[in-house]
Amino acid sequence: MILTVSTPGHGVHPAAPSLAWFRTLTRTAERGGFDAILFDGAWGPAGPFTIDPVPLIAALASSSKQIGLGAAIALDHAEPFNIARSYAAIDRLTAGRSAWIAAMGTGRAADFAHAPPMAPADRWARAAESVAVVRKLWDSWEDEAVILDKPNGRFSNPDVIHPINHSGQYFSVRGPLNAPRPLQGNPPVFQRDVSAEGLALARETADVLIAPVGDASALAGIRRAIGERPRLLVRLAVLLAETDAEAKSRAKELGAPLEGLSFVGTPGGLVTHLAKLSTLCDGIDLWPAVLATDLDLLVDQAVPRLRATSLRPATYRGRTLRENLGLARPRSQFAA
Numbered sequence: 001m002i003l004t005v006s007t008p009g010h011g012v013h014p015a016a017p018s019l020a021w022f023r024t025l026t027r028t029a030e031r032g033g034f035d036a037i038l039f040d041g042a043w044g045p046a047g048p049f050t051i052d053p054v055p056l057i058a059a060l061a062s063s064s065k066q067i068g069l070g071a072a073i074a075l076d077h078a079e080p081f082n083i084a085r086s087y088a089a090i091d092r093l094t095a096g097r098s099a100w101i102a103a104m105g106t107g108r109a110a111d112f113a114h115a116p117p118m119a120p121a122d123r124w125a126r127a128a129e130s131v132a133v134v135r136k137l138w139d140s141w142e143d144e145a146v147i148l149d150k151p152n153g154r155f156s157n158p159d160v161i162h163p164i165n166h167s168g169q170y171f172s173v174r175g176p177l178n179a180p181r182p183l184q185g186n187p188p189v190f191q192r193d194v195s196a197e198g199l200a201l202a203r204e205t206a207d208v209l210i211a212p213v214g215d216a217s218a219l220a221g222i223r224r225a226i227g228e229r230p231r232l233l234v235r236l237a238v239l240l241a242e243t244d245a246e247a248k249s250r251a252k253e254l255g256a257p258l259e260g261l262s263f264v265g266t267p268g269g270l271v272t273h274l275a276k277l278s279t280l281c282d283g284i285d286l287w288p289a290v291l292a293t294d295l296d297l298l299v300d301q302a303v304p305r306l307r308a309t310s311l312r313p314a315t316y317r318g319r320t321l322r323e324n325l326g327l328a329r330p331r332s333q334f335a336a
Contacts, residue, residue: 001274001311002233002283002325004036004068005029005298006210007291022056023063025291032299033312035324036068038190038210038285040101053101054086061093068321070099070190075127077105083130084137084177091182096320098182101190102131102205104198124197126170131189131205133171136164138186139332140176156180162334184322185329192235194218199225206230207327210285212260219280231282231325237262238270239289240297251289258289267301275311 007025022039029037039053053071060069071090073083083100091098104127118126142160149155164175188207191198202209203226211222212235223232237258241247247264251257258264263273274284288294306312318324 001278001306002208002231003034003306003312004038004070004210004233004283004285005034005295006038006040006235006285006287019056019059022060025295026060026064026067026069028295028299030064030067032295032303033307033314033316034067035283036070036097036099036321038070038099038101040070040072040103040192054090057098058090058093061090061095061097064097065095066097066316068097068099068188068324069094070101070188072101072103074103074105075130076123078130080130080133080171081137081173081177084134085179087134087187088138088177088179088182091184091187092180096183096322098184099188099190099208099321100134101192102127103191104193120197124201128201128204129168129170131201133164133166133168133173135186136166136333137173137175137177138182139330139334140164141179141181142332142335143181143185146180160335164334181332184320185332188322188325188327191230194222196225202226202230208233208325210235211281214260216261216277216280223281231327233283233285234277234281235260235285235287236274236277237287237289238294238298239264240267240270240294240302242266244269254289258287267297268305270298270302271305271309271311274306275309278311 026037039056054073057069057071087098087100140162145156145160147154147157161176164173166173189205190208190210191202191206192210192212194211194213199222208231209226210233211219216234219234237260239247239251239258241250244265251264263270277284286298288298303312307314316324322329
């Protein structure tokens with residue numbers, strides 16, 4: 001069972017949370033053996049200050065050794081070349097532990113001050129082409145391109161560095177990327193939209209789809225829609241306490257119900273619940289109700305129980321995030 005944890009990449013005030021706070025979260029999640037910690041401010045409540053998650057995971061690279069680090073870049077606004085270059089660098093900084101959350105923005109006219117907003121169909125078509133271009137750019141350097149031949153003054157072999165010569169409806173990119181191929185070949189692409197358009201995009205471009213559904217019965221239909229290739233995770237909001245009564249009391253104190261699929265109860269009860277969910281999907285993306293409290297309870301009390309039932313391995317299975325997700329490393333699409 002794949003296990004990730006998502007956190008909102010922002011704080012209520014510009015002075016908090018600090019980088020030290022994010023480092024603590026990451027180290028705690030890694031201590032619990034989570035496959036990845038995912039930073040995507042679009043999932044949290046709106047706040048006056050939002051941290052860009054891409055430089056955040058670069059800053060967190062030295063704070064962890066094994067856990068995957070995911071960050072969101074909205075497909076609506078970013079250019080494929082910039083996305084590809086950012087992740088080519090970050091994947092090396094993290095020693096092959098990065099993930100791109102390829103998110104869709106709101107589509108509101110106010111978000112497109114630099115250009116007229118697109119019609120919905122055009123937004124989704126542009127998104128699919130954007131991911132395709134990013135993958136081409138990652139693949140434009142074959143794995144053997146970097147030779148580091150110091151005596152002859154050769155850094156790379158130009159014979160295995162390829163212009164991509166992409167000419168599409170929305171992008172025209174000659175390439176190649178001006179950075180070597182990521183260590184993972186392609187960092188895993190996460191998506192999280194379960195609309196009809198989002199499912200079609202995931203089937204075509206995603207490695208992992210995180211499904212924010214309100215009813216687990218929807219997972220069967222989602223799996224049929226996306227096919228067998230993308231890993232399917234269900235998002236689960238979690239609020240824990242030592243007893244069910246204490247958990248319900250905590251939920252009442254928070255003053256609002258948890259959104260989407262949720263669990264309120266004990267760590268032992270959560271393990272039983274996760275075991276049932278794991279029969280419907282490939283893993284769980286956990287959303288701790290209160291990070292400072294629920295992440296610690298997950299790591300210290302729920303994860304050991306999961307490992308005792310063999311739902312989770314005792315240690316990380318691989319060196320890279322792709323390996324820990326059970327995803328094969330792709331060969332360059334330009335390799336002979």
